[in-house]
Amino acid sequence: MLPALPKTQLLAQCRKMLLIRHFEERLIGLHWEGRFRGHYHVYIGQEATGVPAISLxxxxxxxxxxxxxxxxxxxxxxDPGRLLAEILGRRDGYNGGKGGSFHTSPRELGFLQCSGVVGGILPLGAGAAYAAKSRGTGQIAVCLFGDGALEEGAVPEAFNLASLWKLPVLFLCENNGKYGAGNAVGAAQSATMAAYPLTDLPAAYKIPVQQVDGIDAGAVHDALSESIVAIRAGGGPRFIETRTVRWPGSATNWPVVKAPTTVELARDVSQVPEDVRGWYRDSDPVLRFMRELVESGQAGTGELRVLNQSVVEQIAAAVDFAFDSPYPELAEAETDVFAENR
Ligand SMILES: Cc1ncc(C[n+]2csc(CCOP(=O)(O)OP(=O)(O)O)c2C)c(N)n1
Ligand SMILES: [Mg+2]
Structure with missing residues (x-):
């Protein structure tokens, strides 16, 4: 279902999902064209979690x-241009090209840390929530992390203190199933995590938990709205697990675009290779959101095509911007990093 929001906000969410999708499909293309080196992970298949959640x-x-x-x-x-510049290690990136894909952390957008250290952000999020509570700022901290994080020892420590001290923090676990956290056994059980379902772990620390279908933007919107209100009211932490089906394009270490996203694909997936067609038909949150917009009469196909085209153009401009940006000077190699050689 769609979030219960006015049309303008629904279209804004649709545009953001398309922006993420086209950004990453283009990023994958740039990799295979040999235009940059270095590893990266994509968010394809999880857009209906991040977009409604963060909009709240x-x-x-x-x-x-x-x-x-x-x-x-x-x-x-x-800004997709500054994000891509960061991934490419360029000066105009959000962190001056020093963070790269995994560690792009735009402070001006409220990101205190994005990190490839699995589970590492949960204690940091609890700490930020502690600071916000002590200072009475009214801010909440939100940790967005994968199912694999629950295997890490620091995570129960964060749950414990967040719960004991009623910290204003939302733990949003994006369970993308298979291939994450070592191949999942089933839809919900990881092969490398004994606690099952994952919500048992925060629940043991008396944190209210909820499981949501992560490709259903309306369900994510409702769960998050209720939790955020409760956290802001001083009710302490919440844990939400959103479940998605892993995008088949990320079955290997280097993602491959199986079927470029178009408005037409929302209506007809017959051109998608047969072995992955089921995912595009049943589990692609962006196609589902567009389908629901059309079926509910909130938007016409022509309107979505215009929206989609504006995103494609924005991404093309972002790519030009990022490749035009210079690399940092050699003399800057030791600035803006954790350790400076004095
Ligand atoms: C502390 C730590 N241990 C191990 C790794 C290696 N590692 C990288 S990604 C990953 C799996 C992460 O799974 P999940 O958190 O579910 O994220 P997903 O990639 O599925 O979105 C692991 C174990 C790491 N980066 N950090
Ligand atoms: Mg995972």
Missing amino acids: LQPDDLLFSTHRNHGHILARGG
Whole structure:
């Protein structure tokens, strides 16, 4: 279902999902064209979690993300040109080219840390929430992380203190199933995590938990709205697990675009290779959102085509911007990094 929002806001969410999708499909293309080196992970298949969730936050709320951060940054209003420049290691990137894909952390958007250290952001999020509570700022901290994070020892420590001290923090676990956290056994059980379902872990620390279908933007919107209100009212932390089906294009270490996203694909997936067609038909949140917009009469196909085209053009301009940006000077190699050689 669609979030219960006016048409303008639904179209804005649709545009953000398309922005994330086209950004990453183009990024994958740039990789295979040999135009940049270095690893990256994509958010494809999880757009209906990040976009509705992040749209519910206040401008001064504090965010933490992982190696799968591109979608979160763009959902928060990030500039695709500056994000791509960061991935390419260029000077105009959000962190001057020093962070790269995994560690792009745009402070001006409220991101305090995006990190490839699995689970590392949860204690940081609890700490930021502690600071916000002590100072009485009214901010909440939001940690967006994968199912694999629950395997890490620091995570129960964060749950414990967040719960004991009623910290204003939302733990948003994006369970993308198979291939994450070592191949999942089933839809919900990881082969490398004994706690099952994952919500048992935060529940043991008396944190209210909820499981949501992560490709259903309306369900995500409802769950998040209720939780954020409760956290802001001083009710302490919440844990939400959004479940998605892993995008088949990320079955290997280097993602491959199986079927470029178009408005037409929302209506007809018959041109998608047969072995992955089921995912595009049943589990692609962006196609589903567009389908629901059309079926509910909120938008026409022509209107979506115009929207989609404006995104494609924005991405083309972002690519030019990022490749035009210079690399940092050699003399700057030791600035803006954790350790300076004095
Ligand atoms: C502390 C730590 N241990 C191990 C790794 C290696 N590692 C990289 S990604 C990953 C799996 C992460 O799974 P999940 O958190 O579910 O994220 P997903 O990639 O599925 O979105 C692991 C174990 C790491 N980056 N950090
Ligand atoms: Mg995972």
